[in-house]
Amino acid sequence: MKAIYIHIPFCSHICSYCDFYKMVAKDELKSKYIDYLIKELEMKKKYLNDIETIYIGGGTPSSLSLEKIEKLLQALNENINMEKITEFTFEANPTDVNTIMANTLFKYGVNRISLGVQSLNKNKLKTLNRYHTPLIVKQAIKILNSAGIKNINADLIYGISPETFRIVRRDLRRVIRYGVTHISTYSLIIEEKTLIGKWIKEKKFIPMEEDKEAKIYQKICRYLRNRKFVHYEVSNFCKKGYQSKHNLVYWNNMNYLAIGAGASFYIDNIRYTNVMNLALYFEGIDSEQLNYLETTKLTDDERMAEEMILGLRKLEGVNKKAFSDKFGVNIYQKYPFLSDLILKSLIIDDNVFIRVPREKLYLMNEVLVNFI
Numbered sequence: 488m489k490a491i492y493i494h495i496p497f498c499s500h501i502c503s504y505c506d507f508y509k510m511v512a513k514d515e516l517k518s519k520y521i522d523y524l525i526k527e528l529e530m531k532k533k534y535l536n537d538i539e540t541i542y543i544g545g546g547t548p549s550s551l552s553l554e555k556i557e558k559l560l561q562a563l564n565e566n567i568n569m570e571k572i573t574e575f576t577f578e579a580n581p582t583d584v585n586t587i588m589a590n591t592l593f594k595y596g597v598n599r600i601s602l603g604v605q606s607l608n609k610n611k612l613k614t615l616n617r618y619h620t621p622l623i624v625k626q627a628i629k630i631l632n633s634a635g636i637k638n639i640n641a642d643l644i645y646g647i648s649p650e651t652f653r654i655v656r657r658d659l660r661r662v663i664r665y666g667v668t669h670i671s672t673y674s675l676i677i678e679e680k681t682l683i684g685k686w687i688k689e690k691k692f693i694p695m696e697e698d699k700e701a702k703i704y705q706k707i708c709r710y711l712r713n714r715k716f717v718h719y720e721v722s723n724f725c726k727k728g729y730q731s732k733h734n735l736v737y738w739n740n741m742n743y744l745a746i747g748a749g750a751s752f753y754i755d756n757i758r759y760t761n762v763m764n765l766a767l768y769f770e771g772i773d774s775e776q777l778n779y780l781e782t783t784k785l786t787d788d789e790r791m792a793e794e795m796i797l798g799l800r801k802l803e804g805v806n807k808k809a810f811s812d813k814f815g816v817n818i819y820q821k822y823p824f825l826s827d828l829i830l831k832s833l834i835i836d837d838n839v840f841i842r843v844p845r846e847k848l849y850l851m852n853e854v855l856v857n858f859i
């Protein structure tokens with residue numbers, strides 16, 4: 488087990504597009520949650536020996552008070568051999584970042600921050616129900632860098648009509664100038680139960696057409712590649728050497744651990760998701776029998792499909808020999824339709840890897856649907 492994810496389901500406000508497991512909560516509930524997270528961590532101690540990457544995400548981990556953040560970091564330092572940790576990410580809202588927080592994170596081994604920037608455009612941020620300014624983002628990065636945390640990811644969203652690539656380009660240009668090492672850029676996914684979903688029903692928001700969104704995506708890829716960002720996963724770009732080690736554990740379909748309400752983990756071909764209800768989560772930990780929303784043992788077919796769906800998201804693709812070594816079957820025998828996809832130029836076989844060519848990345852879903 489090389490990776491652990493820690494879920495903090497609290498936010499100080501709710502964004503209009505968000506469908507994650509999160510809530511706005513009182514301080515006492517947050518304190519209780521941190522205590523139970525630590526109990527869950529201790530319950531899973533036998534899995535912690537070889538951990539190399541830690542990711543604290545949410546929700547908004549930075550919305551916790553400094554005292555609570557420190558309590559959690561201390562527990563992680565006590566239960567995990569920090570000398571083995573190569574990447575320790577903490578998700579933060581730019582408005583929450585201050586010098587004391589940055590110094591505390593660095594002191595406990597955090598070496599990567601994922602900033603929820605989404606955009607620096609005022610109108611776009613208003614639609615997303617997020618309220619920071621370019622200056623706040625710039626200062627947050629400066630503070631983190633001064634504290635010693637140099638590896639900074641910016642999450643960005645595109646596809647919010649009526650935007651054009653010009654607006655996205657301005658965001659990209661600015662975050663690069665501020666010194667980010669990694670950019671994750673996702674198109675707006677419309678979820679029914681969100682505020683944006685409601686606006687669509689009321690005809691107050693018009694989703695962007697797919698082909699316009701695909702054009703913006705292609706321009707983003709070109710823009711970042713021209714600025715020497717390595718495009719290593721369909722939505723992820725980084726400066727050389729800054730690939731996210733933690734996320735690569737997911738994309739390489741490896742085992743990973745997670746703690747927290749609503750968190751999912753994958754051990755020995757079984758996918759577990761902790762219950763998304765705090766009362767039941769606390770109850771499960773008290774009885775030392777965790778309450779799950781889901782425990783699914785994957786069949787061999789499902790494991791192979793996951794390997795393809797996750798692996799093809801990486802620009803390098805899926806290693807054919809590693810696939811046959813892992814599953815005992817030749818990739819073409821298992822998926823004869825790969826030959827058709829090659830004929831259609833949706834897949835390339837370079838003898839070692841099978842992958843989606845750069846110029847067809849915008850058609851990724853068309854490729855992946857074959858494995859479902």
Ligand code: SF4
Pocket residue numbers: 497498500501502505506507509545546547603
């Ligand atoms: S997008 Fe992030 S910050 Fe916004 S509500 Fe969802 S989890 Fe919270």
